[in-house]
Amino acid sequence: MSTATTPAAEYAAEDVGFNGSPYDISSPTDSVIGADFQGLTAEEQERQREEWKAELKKTEEEILTLKQVLTAKERHAAGLKRRLGITAWREFSEDMTQGLKNLQDSATYKRTAENLQFAKDIAKEKTSGIVSGIASSGYFQSMSSAFGAARTKMTSSMSQQTFDEALNEHNGAAPSATTEPAAKSPQ
Secondary structure (H helix, E strand, O other): OOOOOOHHHHHHHHOOOOOOOOOOOOOHHHHHHHHHHOOOOHHHHHHHHHHHHHHHHHHHHHHHHHHHHHHHHHHHHHHHHHHHOOOHHHHHHHHHHHHHHHHHHOHHHHHHHHHHHHHHHHHHHHHHHHHHHHHOOHHHHHHHHHHHHHHHHHHHOOOOOOHHHHHHHHOOOOOOOOOOOOOOOOO
16 A cells, blocks of 8 residues: 655655654754655655765865865965065064054054043143142242252262261361371271
8 A cells, every 4th residue: 555655755654753763854954855855756866866975075076176285385385485584473473563553553542542642631630730739838848948958068068078087077076188098907
């Protein structure tokens, strides 16, 4: 009581998922195959499979040939770079330089730089107000005067005086022109 149906249709009729087969007709692959083979006889289906297998083999051979050509071209390019003195480091440096230039030319970078400059200007205005406030304070003025006086005294003091002479002068001894340097003690 067999009717003329395709093997896939017979299999689908026998196995509609009741025995847990991995070849469930509802999978995307099986539905594509079912659509491709719909209305074909068993011989036509087999011929279609053979055509696809031949086409697949030819495509895989072309892919392999292209990979071999690409590998040969890459080797040739590497040889040319070596002859030109182009190293991996140099390529990396040039790529980084170009990337940095592209970044600096971007609108985002320019906008960020403008915002940073604006923030810097605001900070400068705020700190200049604080600094001028400190400079005008009485304590700062008195300290500034004291440092100024000390500086003046130091610059007007006798710069030819030795340390020993300055120490003697400080201790109350009169400076003498005949004071000989202290004899060096052996260490």
